[in-house]
Amino acid sequence: xxxxxxxxxxxxxxxxxxxxxxxxxxxxxxxxxxxxxxxxxxxxxxxxxxxxxxxxxxxxxxxxxxxxxxxxxxxxxxxxxxxxxxxxxxxxxxxxxxxxxxxxxxxxxxxxxxxxxxxxxxxxxxxxxxxxxxxxxxxxxxxxxxxxxxxxxxxxxxxxxxxxxxxxxxxxxxxxxxxxxxxxxxxxxxxxxxxxxxxxxxxxxxxxxxxxxxxxxxxxxxxxxxxxxxxxxxxxxxxxxxxxxxxxxxxxxxxxxxxxxxxxxxxxxxxxxxxxxxxxxxxxxxxxxxxxxxxxxxxxxxxxxxxxxxxxxxxxxxxxxxxxxxxxxxx
Amino acid sequence: xxxxxxxxxxxxxxxxxxxxxxxxxxxxxxxxxxxxxxxxxxxxxxxxxxxxxxxxxxxxxxxxxxxxxxxxxxxxxxxxxxxxxxxxxxxxxxxxxxxxxxxxxxxxxxxxxxxxxxxxxxxxxxxxxxxxxxxxxxxxxxxxxxxxxxxxxxxxxxxxxxxxxxxxxxxxxxxxxxxxxxxxxxxxxxxxxxxxxxxxxxxxxxxxxxxxxxxxxxxxxxxxxxxxxxxxxxxxxxxxxxxxxxxxxxxxxxxxxxxxxxxxxxxxxxxxxxxxxxxxxxxxxxxxxxxxxxxxxxxxxxxxxxxxxxxxxxxxxxxxx
Amino acid sequence: xxxxxxxxxxxxxxxxxxxxxxxxxxxxxxxxxxxxxxxxxxxxxxxxxxxxxxxxxxxxxxxxxxxxxxxxxxxxxxxxxxxxxxxxxxxxxxxxxxxxxxxxxxxxxxxxxxxxxxxxxxxxxxxxxxxxxxxxxxxxxxxxxxxxxxxxxxxxxxxxxxxxxxxxxxxxxxxxxxxxxxxxxxxxxxxxxxxxxxxxxxxxxxxxxxxxxxxxxxxxxxxxxxxxxxxxxxxxxxxxxxxxxxxxxxxxxxxxxxxxxxxxxxxxxxxxxxxxxxxxxxxxxxxxxx
Numbered sequence: 001x002x003x004x005x006x007x008x009x010x011x012x013x014x015x016x017x018x019x020x021x022x023x024x025x026x027x028x029x030x031x032x033x034x035x036x037x038x039x040x041x042x043x044x045x046x047x048x049x050x051x052x053x054x055x056x057x058x059x060x061x062x063x064x065x066x067x068x069x070x071x072x073x074x075x076x077x078x079x080x081x082x083x084x085x086x087x088x089x090x091x092x093x094x095x096x097x098x099x100x101x102x103x104x105x106x107x108x109x110x111x112x113x114x115x116x117x118x119x120x121x122x123x124x125x126x127x128x129x130x131x132x133x134x135x136x137x138x139x140x141x142x143x144x145x146x147x148x149x150x151x152x153x154x155x156x157x158x159x160x161x162x163x164x165x166x167x168x169x170x171x172x173x174x175x176x177x178x179x180x181x182x183x184x185x186x187x188x189x190x191x192x193x194x195x196x197x198x199x200x201x202x203x204x205x206x207x208x209x210x211x212x213x214x215x216x217x218x219x220x221x222x223x224x225x226x227x228x229x230x231x232x233x234x235x236x237x238x239x240x241x242x243x244x245x246x247x248x249x250x251x252x253x254x255x256x257x258x259x260x261x262x263x264x265x266x267x268x269x270x271x272x273x274x275x276x277x278x279x280x281x282x283x284x285x286x287x288x289x290x291x292x293x294x295x296x297x298x299x300x301x302x303x304x305x306x307x308x309x310x311x312x313x314x315x316x317x318x319x320x321x322x323x324x325x326x327x328x329x330x331x
Numbered sequence: 332x333x334x335x336x337x338x339x340x341x342x343x344x345x346x347x348x349x350x351x352x353x354x355x356x357x358x359x360x361x362x363x364x365x366x367x368x369x370x371x372x373x374x375x376x377x378x379x380x381x382x383x384x385x386x387x388x389x390x391x392x393x394x395x396x397x398x399x400x401x402x403x404x405x406x407x408x409x410x411x412x413x414x415x416x417x418x419x420x421x422x423x424x425x426x427x428x429x430x431x432x433x434x435x436x437x438x439x440x441x442x443x444x445x446x447x448x449x450x451x452x453x454x455x456x457x458x459x460x461x462x463x464x465x466x467x468x469x470x471x472x473x474x475x476x477x478x479x480x481x482x483x484x485x486x487x488x489x490x491x492x493x494x495x496x497x498x499x500x501x502x503x504x505x506x507x508x509x510x511x512x513x514x515x516x517x518x519x520x521x522x523x524x525x526x527x528x529x530x531x532x533x534x535x536x537x538x539x540x541x542x543x544x545x546x547x548x549x550x551x552x553x554x555x556x557x558x559x560x561x562x563x564x565x566x567x568x569x570x571x572x573x574x575x576x577x578x579x580x581x582x583x584x585x586x587x588x589x590x591x592x593x594x595x596x597x598x599x600x601x602x603x604x605x606x607x608x609x610x611x612x613x614x615x616x617x618x619x620x621x622x623x624x625x626x627x628x629x630x631x632x633x634x635x636x637x638x639x640x641x642x643x644x645x646x647x648x649x650x651x652x
Numbered sequence: 653x654x655x656x657x658x659x660x661x662x663x664x665x666x667x668x669x670x671x672x673x674x675x676x677x678x679x680x681x682x683x684x685x686x687x688x689x690x691x692x693x694x695x696x697x698x699x700x701x702x703x704x705x706x707x708x709x710x711x712x713x714x715x716x717x718x719x720x721x722x723x724x725x726x727x728x729x730x731x732x733x734x735x736x737x738x739x740x741x742x743x744x745x746x747x748x749x750x751x752x753x754x755x756x757x758x759x760x761x762x763x764x765x766x767x768x769x770x771x772x773x774x775x776x777x778x779x780x781x782x783x784x785x786x787x788x789x790x791x792x793x794x795x796x797x798x799x800x801x802x803x804x805x806x807x808x809x810x811x812x813x814x815x816x817x818x819x820x821x822x823x824x825x826x827x828x829x830x831x832x833x834x835x836x837x838x839x840x841x842x843x844x845x846x847x848x849x850x851x852x853x854x855x856x857x858x859x860x861x862x863x864x865x866x867x868x869x870x871x872x873x874x875x876x877x878x879x880x881x882x883x884x885x886x887x888x889x890x891x892x893x894x895x896x897x898x899x900x901x902x903x904x905x906x907x908x909x910x911x912x913x914x915x916x917x918x919x920x921x922x923x924x925x926x927x928x929x930x931x932x933x934x935x936x937x938x939x940x941x942x
Binding site for chain 2: 060062086090091092093094095098099101103106107108109110111112120121124125156158169172
């Protein structure tokens with residue numbers, strides 16, 4: 001997906017979300033842009049603490065102080081969500097755009113039954129009467145793989161396992177028929193064995209409903225299977241984006257290369273795990289020039305002076321690098 | 332369920348037993364009650380006889396045994412001062428104390444919870460900061476001093492409220508209550524307000540803390556992500572969760588009210604069992620002190636048990652074990 | 653020192669009006685308690701220096717006031733302001749000493765319970781739980797009624813009531829620390845218990861203890877005042893602020909309010925200052941809220 005596609009479902013342009021803390025201003029999201037078309041899955045990738053979740057919350061207008069959206073546009077159906085009022089945002093949340101949180105153990109209110117929490121979405125966003133809502137909830141629970149749905153509606157969250165709870169959360173996210181689902185690390189808190197089940201479930205659901213998804217994760221392996229295109233974030237900036245195939249097979253940015261290399265390959269025997277050396281810099285005191293230069297094997301003098309901007313590379317890729325990788329390059 | 336009840340009952344009995352031992356020991360080692368009963372010019376023979384009558388000439392263990400057995404029969408002996416059964420004296424005065432405590436508690440809850448919810452939901456507003464500063468002042472107040480200030484202002488200076496006594500009472504279900512007469516309410520106003528202030532402040536702070544803690548929880552944000560209004564998120568999702576810690580201390584607060592009632596009743600000459608306790612301490616009227624302590628211990632133990640039950644009703648995650 | 657002044661703690665301290673006001677109040681009382689009696693010409697407990705002709709003079713701004721006694725005098729001609737200064741001394745002394753005693757005993761018992769576990773732990777915690785289900789004022793009242801008045805007895809009663817909160821906190825910290833792997837490793841390597849306590853447990857429990865201790869001083873001042881007011885606290889010869897209020901209560905109905913209102917106000921300000929500062933400390937030192 002290149003820039004300038006006709007009628008994207010969601011267009012984020014130059015988004016800036018900053019947090020003003022005692023020890024400095026954290027530029028969690030610093031000039032991030034991307035677009036998503038209908039029925040597409042976009043992977044939003046980066047290391048923990050890199051600002052990915054903040055992007056998701058910014059879209060829904062759920063940034064609380066000391067955070068604030070400082071600039072940019074978020075266009076949904078021609079309307080800018082950054083400047084839209086709370087009333088409009090409330091109509092969007094849960095209905096046009098819904099969100100799946102990371103930790104299923106804490107997303108659900110422990111004192112409300114699952115049925116009540118599901119019903120809430122329909123009461124807010126539909127005109128269905130009580131029995132129609134009840135029916136819809138049962139159907140949705142069944143379609144996310146929870147059997148005995150009618151009884152389960154009367155149960156409390158703590159009576160479900162982690163994986164089941166996440167299914168409930170997914171059900172809630174899908175109930176009102178949203179056009180875009182933001183899934184914030186939906187499987188990170190789950191057992192490895194459950195992860196693939198949940199991912200398959202999500203893929204099936206969005207395909208059947210023709211919805212789009214932003215899949216936020218640090219796990220490139222997950223995203224390479226699910227996403228149509230990928231945006232890579234580092235320290236609040238977009239460092240690369242493009243179609244999944246191109247990005248995974250022939251990445252242009254050294255950081256992306258590093259992420260891909262650090263996925264253990266179970267087919268080959270490795271003596272050591274490959275890792276990106278160093279650690280994420282303190283986001284309050286970012287180095288001049290390219291944020292990644294201290295950890296980059298290709299860094300040169302220019303990288304310390306001038307900050308790179310996103311430029312078209314080979315294939316569908318855009319990367320922000322002075323010395324990007326070409327197809328066939330080793331790192 | 333039955334197993335749990337049994338377990339709790341045994342625990343309660345254990346606590347009461349320990350309290351009875353402590354009470355008995357303290358009472359035995361402090362002064363000789365014989366001299367409360369005999370006239371000043373009693374001869375040695377008369378003192379010895381009085382001792383025998385009171386059972387004070389027997390070993391401690393036997394005395395304790397007698398103490399416990401008569402306790403279980405509801406016989407606490409007679410007041411040295413009033414010459415009436417100590418239990419009767421206390422029970423006569425209990426309704427007055429209970430009324431004052433209840434009115435104070437209702438007052439505290441009605442004011443503290445809404446203010447606490449507001450302060451917790453809007454922690455940075457000016458009103459919230461004022462509320463919190465006042466609550467801090469509230470827990471710094473010496474209760475008896477506040478009562479005195481209120482008496483001086485409203486009773487002595489402005490003469491709006493009476494400064495002592497209970498006012499007109501009406502008999503209801505065999506007890507005298509002052510809550511059904513306007514004169515009764517006139518009399519209960521100042522003492523109940525004085526008593527309620529400390530608890531009000533603490534409940535307010537706990538509610539606020541609970542609210543703030545709850546506001547940070549993921550499920551609150553998740554509810555907003557569903558499109559729930561900020562207000563509904565607060566009251567429908569947050570409130571019940573934030574009240575859980577408040578319920579935890581509710582029992583303790585009730586106990587505190589009963590304890591502080593002793594002071595309040597003394598200041599306002601409120602004819603409750605607290606005042607009786609203080610008077611009895613002055614006069615070394617041992618049987619009455621013992622009754623009060625055991626009764627109050629029983630009340631506390633029961634309150635704690637009830638609070639635990641209520642806890643399980645509110646939070647479905649907690650089951651009786 | 654300069655490190656402290658530029659620290660986040662000090663920055664937040666300056667910005668927090670409650671911290672500044674609270675510590676100002678505490679400093680005022682500290683000064684009053686230490687130096688106060690030297691600044692006042694009359695020692696209200698030296699009978700010889702009293703003049704009955706000066707009795708019941710109202711505060712200086714009311715009619716009949718005497719500039720020598722700016723807050724008025726009581727029935728014996730005692731200067732209310734001087735009485736407050738002397739009385740505050742006793743109140744603060746009792747609060748501090750009882751707090752230290754509670755802290756030491758409670759911490760010790762908490763460590764023992766946490767380290768040795770088993771029966772010892774059960775017994776200590778059972779006692780603590782039973783004690784906690786009763787209001788401390790009642791326990792203190794009961795103890796005082798049994799042993800009689802006196803500063804030493806008040807201290808014992810307060811300590812008997814105050815140790816529990818330290819014991820529980822320290823026990824909790826101890827339990828969570830000894831579970832940690834580096835402590836297990838140290839134990840296996842032969843590190844003696846007291847070193848483990850000093851290096852691992854105490855540093856972690858220090859900040860909550862500081863907050864608890866600060867606030868407890870205020871709590872003790874209030875309890876002691878209540879006990880004295882009821883006549884089961886300090887003896888008449890060593891009056892604390894509570895006893896002053898009690899004496900004033902008797903004449904309140906005659907309209908002579910200043911002998912009881914001012915001492916009470918002093919208690920309130922002292923405890924308020926402590927609570928303000930303690931509140932600030934709790935928010936600052938609480939790692940969770942960061």
